Amino acid sequence: MTDFRIGYLYSLAPIHCGGEGNLGNILEIAREVHTNFPYIPGSSWRGALRDEVSNQNPDAANVLFGKELGSDGQMGVHQVWFGDARLLWVPMRTMSMNGTDVFTWVSCHSLIRDHALMAQTDGIVFPSTPVGTRAGSYMVADAQIQVTAFNEQQKKAIALTGTWPNSLNTAVKPTWETNCLVLPDADFQVLMEHSLWTQVRNKIQDETKEEKQAGSAEVFWTDVCIPRDTIFYFTWGYNLLKTNPVTSEQHDLLIKTLQGLVQVGGQANVGRGWAQSWVSNSETPVSGLTAQAKPVAVA
Numbered sequence: 001m002t003d004f005r006i007g008y009l010y011s012l013a014p015i016h017c018g019g020e021g022n023l024g025n026i027l028e029i030a031r032e033v034h035t036n037f038p039y040i041p042g043s044s045w046r047g048a049l050r051d052e053v054s055n056q057n058p059d060a061a062n063v064l065f066g067k068e069l070g071s072d073g074q075m076g077v078h079q080v081w082f083g084d085a086r087l088l089w090v091p092m093r094t095m096s097m098n099g100t101d102v103f104t105w106v107s108c109h110s111l112i113r114d115h116a117l118m119a120q121t122d123g124i125v126f127p128s129t130p131v132g133t134r135a136g137s138y139m140v141a142d143a144q145i146q147v148t149a150f151n152e153q154q155k156k157a158i159a160l161t162g163t164w165p166n167s168l169n170t171a172v173k174p175t176w177e178t179n180c181l182v183l184p185d186a187d188f189q190v191l192m193e194h195s196l197w198t199q200v201r202n203k204i205q206d207e208t209k210e211e212k213q214a215g216s217a218e219v220f221w222t223d224v225c226i227p228r229d230t231i232f233y234f235t236w237g238y239n240l241l242k243t244n245p246v247t248s249e250q251h252d253l254l255i256k257t258l259q260g261l262v263q264v265g266g267q268a269n270v271g272r273g274w275a276q277s278w279v280s281n282s283e284t285p286v287s288g289l290t291a292q293a294k295p296v297a298v299a
Contacts, residue, residue, distance in 0.1 A: 002237070003237040003238040003239070003240075003285050004235065004237045005235070005236050005237050005279060005280065005281045006118055006119050006161060006162075006233060006234070006235055006236075006279070006280050006281075007233070007234050007235075007236055007258060007277060007278060007279035007280065008088075008160060008162075008231060008232065008233050008234070008277070008278055008279075008280075009040070009085050009231070009232040009233075009234065009262075009264075009275045009276070009277050010168055010172065010229070010230075010231055010232075010275060010276045010277075011226060011227070011228050011229060011230045011231075011232070011274075011275045012228055012261070012274045012275055012276060013228050013271055013272055013273060013274040013275075014197045014223075014225035014226065014227055014228055014272050014273075015040065015225055015226045015230070015264060015265045015272065015273050015275065016029055016223060016224070016225045016226075016265045016266050016267050016272055016273065017029055017030045017038075017039075017040050017041060017044050017264070017265040017266070018030065018265075018266060027223050027224060028224055029196075029224050029225065029226065030044075032086075035110070035189075036189070036192075037086075037087050037111075037192065038087065038196065038226045039084050039085060039086050039087060039232075040084065040085035040226075040232060040234075040264060040265065041084055042082050042083045042084045042085075042234070044264055044265060045082050045084070045085050045234060045264055046065065046081075046082040048262050048263060048264040048265075048273075049065075049082065049254075049257055049258070049262065050064075050065045052257045052260075052262055053065070053253060053254060053257055056253060056257075057250075057253060060249075060250040060253050060254075063079065063244065063246060063247075063250055064078070064079055064080045064246060064250055064254055065078050065079075065080065066078035066079075077241060078239070079238060079239055079240050079241055079245065079246050080236065080237070080238050080239070080246070080254065081236060081237060081238075081239060082234060082235075082236045083234055083235035083236065084234065085232040085233070085234040085264075086111070086114070086115075086232060086233060086234070087107075087111060087226075087230065087232060088107060088111055088112075088115055088160075088231045088232055088233045089105035089106065089107050089176070089180070089230065089231040090105065090106050090107070090191075090192070090195050090227070090230055091103065091104075091105055091106075091195070091227055091228075091229040091230060092104055092105070092106045092140065092181075092191065092194075092195050094138045094139060094140050102134075102138065102179070103175075103179060104132070104138075104179045104180065104181050105176055105179060105180050105181070105229075105231065106180075106181045106182075106183060106188065106191060106195070107158070107180070107181075107182050107183070107188070108182065108183050108184065108185045108187070108188035109126050109182070109183075109184060109185050110185050111188075112126065112157060112158060112182060115233050116157065118233065118235050119160075119161045119233070119280075121157075121159075121161065122156070122157070123157060124153055124154065124157045126154065126157075126182055126184075127148075128184055129146070129148065129184075130145050130146065130147045130148070130181055130182065130183050130184070130187070131147060131148050131149070131150055131154060131181070131182050132147045132148075132149070132150065132180055132181035132182065133149070133150060133177065133178050133179060133180045133181075134147070134149070134178070134179070135147055135148050135149040138181070140191060140194065143190075145183070145187070147181060150180075154182070158180060158182065160231075160233075160280075161280040162278070162279065162280025162281070163278075163280075164278065165259060165276060165278045167276055168276060172229075176231075195227065196224055196225065196226065196227065197223075197224070197225040197226065197227040197228070198223060198224050198225070223267070225272065232275075236279070237285075238285035240285060246285065248284050251284050251285065255279070255282045257277075258277050258278065258279050258282075259277065259278050259279065259282070260276075260277065261274060261275070261276055261277075262274075262275055262277050263275075
């Protein structure tokens, strides 16, 4: 039986998952080939979760994720899998026509469509013009966009499945529900050029040369990160073995990890990569191996 589920991440700090190459002293991030959108590779997300589980119970980590490659050249088989964490809603500070600062989350047709496919919910075709929770004219950088209000069908199409965690349910969720924009893909591509988080890192020079003074600095590199307040979605599920399948206790430990704070990506020493995770389906997987196993609905 195929076990297919969906989960979400809400970034509480900028996230940096390194890309395949850098541009000079710019530390790039992993991007999808077909969209050029930043994302969290499934391998990075899986590794972060394994580390969290292993810190609490190494044996459970070996059963869930497979025993790591040992000196004997042997490694275990995983029983839980994780896909890439893809963008769904990206925070953007815009400016309305009356000069009032407006904080919104922005998505696009293809991201909403792909999320609906993975969440197994009804998708719709969005119009070729921007739509959102609040109608009006918005200024983004040097561009002005005219936004019309969502209809009821569009509001249902952008909904996340499952229940938001308590830490986000009382403040973030109501704000997100009233501050969303969905753009055509081409407009969103342009918008992404202004929404990524960057920081210039300086290298402090030592007094090793007469012409340099102690404490002088020069630009060392520029970090590119996915900004905080970004909402991702990811797919995951179980592929249980016939021997030594995942127990309910090991499943509960994984769910506890998936419903909490997880650090993913690099630069943890400067507080990057923290995110709140949650899943829409936390039921024990169906093994199909024992008489007491009961089928559960997957999200």
